[in-house]
Amino acid sequence: MTGPSASVATAADWPEVAALRRRVFVEEQGVPAEIEQDAADATAVHALSRDLAGRVVATGRLLVGEGTATIGRMAADQEVRGRGHGAAVLAELHHQAVARGIRQIELHAQVTARGFYERAGYTAVGEEYLEAGIPHVTMVRRL
Numbered sequence: 569m570t571g572p573s574a575s576v577a578t579a580a581d582w583p584e585v586a587a588l589r590r591r592v593f594v595e596e597q598g599v600p601a602e603i604e605q606d607a608a609d610a611t612a613v614h615a616l617s618r619d620l621a622g623r624v625v626a627t628g629r630l631l632v633g634e635g636t637a638t639i640g641r642m643a644a645d646q647e648v649r650g651r652g653h654g655a656a657v658l659a660e661l662h663h664q665a666v667a668r669g670i671r672q673i674e675l676h677a678q679v680t681a682r683g684f685y686e687r688a689g690y691t692a693v694g695e696e697y698l699e700a701g702i703p704h705v706t707m708v709r710r711l
């Protein structure tokens with residue numbers, strides 16, 4: 569059996585992607601709604617993974633800069649965590665980055681998700697810090 573797959577989100581997917589992010593970051597984690605969605609959403613590459621019923625259950629975004637890029641807003645629905653949807657989204661974002669000539673990703677990982685990113689080849693650099701009141705650590709990975 570193959571595991572979950574992911575794809576780039578289209579404009580039509582946006583309401584479902586935004587609703588998933590709201591459930592995870594605003595309702596579950598208490599991030600203020602006004603900072604959860606930001607201006608970067610308009611230009612980011614958004615990826616998603618669906619369950620067998622076709623519902624969007626994981627998402628994340630890639631922000632492309634000059635020769636480097638950032639991944640953020642990684643979220644999987646609470647009920648599907650640990651089943652590979654998050655890893656599928658991350659792999660799709662890496663694929664999209666490589667297709668744009670990006671050689672390195674830097675991201676701000678929630679400390680509780682550090683192991684998830686380490687499994688995907690990231691290394692933590694520097695000290696922990698607070699963002700939106702949540703402990704984070706910067707992590708990097710070459711593509």
Ligand SMILES: CC(C)(COP(=O)(O)OP(=O)(O)OC[C@H]1O[C@@H](n2cnc3c(N)ncnc32)[C@H](O)[C@@H]1OP(=O)(O)O)[C@@H](O)C(=O)NCCC(=O)NCCS
Nearest residue numbers: 642643644649650651652653654655677678680681683684
């Ligand atoms: C972090 C998150 C996106 C991971 O999604 P997921 O679908 O549960 O992850 P996967 O099932 O694809 O896990 C991939 C691997 O990472 C591991 N993993 C997942 N979450 C982990 C965690 N928090 N700590 C350590 N390892 C973790 C899995 O066990 C799996 O390992 P394996 O390859 O050995 O089987 C999800 O837990 C989530 O939405 N958390 C709440 C929001 C959040 O913290 N987002 C990150 C913001 S930086």
